[in-house]
Amino acid sequence: MSSTESAPRRLHLNAFIMANGHHEAAWRHPAVDPRAALTLQHYVDIARTAERGRLDSIFLADAVALHGNVKHNTHSAFEPLTLLSALAASTQHVGLIATASTTYNHPYTLARAFASLDHLSGGRAGWNIVTSAGQDEALNFGLPGRPDGRYARATEFVEVTTALWDSFDDAAVLADKRTGIYADTDLIRPVDHHGEHFDVRGPLNIRRPVQGYPLLVQAGSSEAGKEYAAQFAEAVFTAQQTLNDGRAFYADLKGRLASHGRRPAELLVLPGISPVIGRTEAEAHAKEAELTALISPAYGLAQLSAMLDTRLTEADLDGPLPDVGTATEGNQSRFTLVTDLARRESLTVRQLIERLAGGRGHRVFAGTPEQVADQIEEWFTGGAADGFNVMPPTLPGGLTDFVDLVVPELQRRGLFRTEYEGSTLRENYGLARPANRLHHNQKETAA
Amino acid sequence: MSSTESAPRRLHLNAFIMANGHHEAAWRHPAVDPRAALTLQHYVDIARTAERGRLDSIFLADAVALHGNVKHNTHSAFEPLTLLSALAASTQHVGLIATASTTYNHPYTLARAFASLDHLSGGRAGWNIVTSAGQDEALNFGLPGRPDGRYARATEFVEVTTALWDSFDDAAVLADKRTGIYADTDLIRPVDHHGEHFDVRGPLNIRRPVQGYPLLVQAGSSEAGKEYAAQFAEAVFTAQQTLNDGRAFYADLKGRLASHGRRPAELLVLPGISPVIGRTEAEAHAKEAELTALISPAYGLAQLSAMLDTRLTEADLDGPLPDVGTATEGNQSRFTLVTDLARRESLTVRQLIERLAGGRGHRVFAGTPEQVADQIEEWFTGGAADGFNVMPPTLPGGLTDFVDLVVPELQRRGLFRTEYEGSTLRENYGLARPANRLHHNQKETAA
Numbered sequence: 097m098s099s100t101e102s103a104p105r106r107l108h109l110n111a112f113i114m115a116n117g118h119h120e121a122a123w124r125h126p127a128v129d130p131r132a133a134l135t136l137q138h139y140v141d142i143a144r145t146a147e148r149g150r151l152d153s154i155f156l157a158d159a160v161a162l163h164g165n166v167k168h169n170t171h172s173a174f175e176p177l178t179l180l181s182a183l184a185a186s187t188q189h190v191g192l193i194a195t196a197s198t199t200y201n202h203p204y205t206l207a208r209a210f211a212s213l214d215h216l217s218g219g220r221a222g223w224n225i226v227t228s229a230g231q232d233e234a235l236n237f238g239l240p241g242r243p244d245g246r247y248a249r250a251t252e253f254v255e256v257t258t259a260l261w262d263s264f265d266d267a268a269v270l271a272d273k274r275t276g277i278y279a280d281t282d283l284i285r286p287v288d289h290h291g292e293h294f295d296v297r298g299p300l301n302i303r304r305p306v307q308g309y310p311l312l313v314q315a316g317s318s319e320a321g322k323e324y325a326a327q328f329a330e331a332v333f334t335a336q337q338t339l340n341d342g343r344a345f346y347a348d349l350k351g352r353l354a355s356h357g358r359r360p361a362e363l364l365v366l367p368g369i370s371p372v373i374g375r376t377e378a379e380a381h382a383k384e385a386e387l388t389a390l391i392s393p394a395y396g397l398a399q400l401s402a403m404l405d406t407r408l409t410e411a412d413l414d415g416p417l418p419d420v421g422t423a424t425e426g427n428q429s430r431f432t433l434v435t436d437l438a439r440r441e442s443l444t445v446r447q448l449i450e451r452l453a454g455g456r457g458h459r460v461f462a463g464t465p466e467q468v469a470d471q472i473e474e475w476f477t478g479g480a481a482d483g484f485n486v487m488p489p490t491l492p493g494g495l496t497d498f499v500d501l502v503v504p505e506l507q508r509r510g511l512f513r514t515e516y517e518g519s520t521l522r523e524n525y526g527l528a529r530p531a532n533r534l535h536h537n538q539k540e541t542a543a
Numbered sequence: 544m545s546s547t548e549s550a551p552r553r554l555h556l557n558a559f560i561m562a563n564g565h566h567e568a569a570w571r572h573p574a575v576d577p578r579a580a581l582t583l584q585h586y587v588d589i590a591r592t593a594e595r596g597r598l599d600s601i602f603l604a605d606a607v608a609l610h611g612n613v614k615h616n617t618h619s620a621f622e623p624l625t626l627l628s629a630l631a632a633s634t635q636h637v638g639l640i641a642t643a644s645t646t647y648n649h650p651y652t653l654a655r656a657f658a659s660l661d662h663l664s665g666g667r668a669g670w671n672i673v674t675s676a677g678q679d680e681a682l683n684f685g686l687p688g689r690p691d692g693r694y695a696r697a698t699e700f701v702e703v704t705t706a707l708w709d710s711f712d713d714a715a716v717l718a719d720k721r722t723g724i725y726a727d728t729d730l731i732r733p734v735d736h737h738g739e740h741f742d743v744r745g746p747l748n749i750r751r752p753v754q755g756y757p758l759l760v761q762a763g764s765s766e767a768g769k770e771y772a773a774q775f776a777e778a779v780f781t782a783q784q785t786l787n788d789g790r791a792f793y794a795d796l797k798g799r800l801a802s803h804g805r806r807p808a809e810l811l812v813l814p815g816i817s818p819v820i821g822r823t824e825a826e827a828h829a830k831e832a833e834l835t836a837l838i839s840p841a842y843g844l845a846q847l848s849a850m851l852d853t854r855l856t857e858a859d860l861d862g863p864l865p866d867v868g869t870a871t872e873g874n875q876s877r878f879t880l881v882t883d884l885a886r887r888e889s890l891t892v893r894q895l896i897e898r899l900a901g902g903r904g905h906r907v908f909a910g911t912p913e914q915v916a917d918q919i920e921e922w923f924t925g926g927a928a929d930g931f932n933v934m935p936p937t938l939p940g941g942l943t944d945f946v947d948l949v950v951p952e953l954q955r956r957g958l959f960r961t962e963y964e965g966s967t968l969r970e971n972y973g974l975a976r977p978a979n980r981l982h983h984n985q986k987e988t989a990a
Binding site for chain 2: 123124130131134140161163166167169170171174175177178179181182184185200202204208211212215232236238264271273279295297299300301303390
């Protein structure tokens with residue numbers, strides 16, 4: 097149906113980067129230097145590896161609070177927008193997607209920072225929009241608990257930021273030395289927004305991003321999250337354990353687009369996958385077992401408690417998952433995923449912890465490069481994915497394995513690019529530069 | 544009196560970087576490419592030039608609104624924290640000082656961003672603390688006009704940010720693979736701040752900055768600004784036109800420190816100077832005249848109106864400065880400086896505009912490298928300066944001239960370093976790493 101269907105459909109692959117890797121025991125792995133993740137060089141090396149593999153982007157998750165169990169696991173060493181700005185100067189092609197909260201930022205500040213990152217990187221910025229459900233986050237910002245109406249604020253927030261990005265048109269800069277006219281002020285207009293949450297005059301004090309707007313990404317899988325994604329997001333990251341669940345989510349989300357006047361190709365669905373890669377199947381399973389053996393059961397119980405919002409620290413490791421009640425606001429999709437997994441496979445608490453240790457609910461798959469490529473191809477051609485958020489179990493090793501072993505296999509199958517298609521993240525994702533809504537009559541020009 | 548007096552006293556020099564240069568007509572100069580200032584490479588080249596000259600830092604001013612006369616003059620192309628993060632990856636030694644507002648940010652967000660920049664740069668971050676008096680800024684953040692109580696908020700803001708920087712001690716990371724203990728949580732504590740403006744639990748989700756705190760800088764010259772500086776600042780940027788005014792400001796500020804339990808050496812006073820450098824005196828004056836000829840009188844009148852908060856756009860260019868009333872809250876020091884200058888030298892409006900065009904009230908000096916060095920030495924040895932904020936009239940040319948012609952002369956005179964003293968901005972400024980107030984018993988370790 098979309099005009100791109102004549103070209104071969106290609107996968108999109110992000111490297112989801114987290115300290116020492118996504119397996120919760122990654123920092124204890126013999127090949128991992130846990131202190132390296134505290135240095136810029138660690139991330140520079142990873143970004144360059146992703147770029148060598150022609151991956152679409154590197155993606156950084158975020159929360160505005162220290163996670164609850166730093167006694168037993170690493171933390172993010174840097175704030176995403178500053179780290180990705182440093183990486184913009186160290187790379188040339190790979191996209192740079194930062195998570196940032198609509199609940200604890202102001203639209204003027206965030207619109208400006210993302211515009212700056214987009215210009216610094218020549219059009220490679222992406223914004224993973226989160227609404228910050230965490231209690232710990234609320235307490236750092238003077239709220240007594242989880243804020244109400246997070247998605248209503250997030251909706252107004254994106255309306256304001258996109259208007260601000262449109263307010264200072266790139267074409268406004270004339271820099272005409274002879275006449276002394278620096279800018280055509282007809283192309284720089286206030287936004288004069290007056291809403292429930294924000295009053296913002298504008299204009300923004302930085303030109304329209306190279307990409308028009310940075311790529312808009314979202315990861316909520318709740319009903320409110322999916323509706324928000326259908327309205328605004330261009331890429332959705334999601335945790336799906338089975339092909340059937342992946343298909344259902346994919347069809348659900350794509351089906352919501354039409355009511356917002358959008359085509360299916362305007363939103364990419366990217367499930368997470370944490371691939372444990374061995375040159376043989378036995379090597380892959382041995383690698384997985386090596387990581388499993390490093391899990392701290394106490395940490396696993398604490399993580400499971402946090403995921404289910406239920407205190408399970410005294411649970412019998414070798415018994416079934418106890419009664420954990422029902423989901424609370426803010427954890428519904430993760431709650432359902434975890435309890436379904438335990439029930440479907442009749443897992444003991446220990447087994448459940450081991451299954452979640454690799455990807456916190458995202459899908460873990462151990463196998464050869466061909467087997468990993470088979471899984472990716474099956475989901476991609478089977479209506480469950482437009483690509484993947486690749487979550488290396490260890491870093492940098494897990495990403496290097498993926499780039500050196502799986503990417504060439506995907507390229508051989510014609511599923512993945514061998515060179516970047518364009519210079520911006522949008523161009524590589526195959527997404528258009530959004531038209532300027534404030535300066536309708538202006539011709540769109542890529543910077 | 545201070546223990547550092549036995550070592551030779553050395554100048555500190557920052558490169559104050561603004562788009563195409565500090566002269567308001569810089570972008571129209573034949574040697575300047577006004578579009579270059581819209582690219583990261585422009586700033587990378589400048590930062591490397593500053594580093595080649597062994598300058599202490601590059602400094603970026605900021606406002607959270609577009610300036611009022613973009614029709615006639617360039618704007619800042621990037622947001623400071625993102626730009627300096629990119630420059631952190633492109634340089635090795637030079638300090639990186641970003642301006643950020645205590646009125647329009649939250650302490651958790653800003654403490655985290657500066658800690659991140661400090662870690663990314665290996666301890667080279669500085670924070671120029673501003674309280675944002677601008678009307679345009681207020682309207683971007685939902686305030687009807689200039690906010691009240693800006694310094695009270697700024698005081699609480701710095702108390703919270705410094706507490707947050709102390710909350711996650713560097714020594715907390717153990718990363719003990721054998722025991723599975725990643726962090727010593729006795730060294731990670733909430734700040735539990737409850738004040739008039741902020742409630743912040745903490746801890747910060749990033750380790751203590753390499754420098755303990757980024758270098759704290761301030762530039763307000765009002766009474767409230769000077770008291771704030773005396774309490775918190777370690778470097779003060781100031782606009783002073785004459786040696787006598789410079790001496791008075793220097794003595795005033797240093798004299799305020801004792802009542803806050805601080806020694807004179809703990810705060811450096813750095814006036815601005817915009818040097819127009821020629822190999823001969825005639826060449827220097829010709830360069831200045833060339834820039835003066837590019838001034839747009841309409842722009843000059845608009846700038847003068849903004850500085851004095853009085854509408855002067857219809858003023859007679861060849862008459863004396865009309866009656867401009869009295870200073871308003873937020874512009875006192877600049878108002879006095881400008882009206883004193885006009886009166887002291889009996890300037891016409893046109894002459895006043897020409898005098899202000901170079902440095903917006905900062906001192907402009909045209910001369911040979913030796914004459915510029917003489918001026919710097921006179922202020923430095925004459926009790927008016929610990930160093931200077933160097934404001935190149937054009938960029939990159941004006942900075943290259945300073946580094947290639949003036950720096951060697953200052954080095955010959957033994958006034959300026961030939962190699963960086965340390966690896967952090969504090970070490971190069973000769974300032975100590977602040978003790979951790981939350982973890983008193985911890986030994987201070989430089990990262």
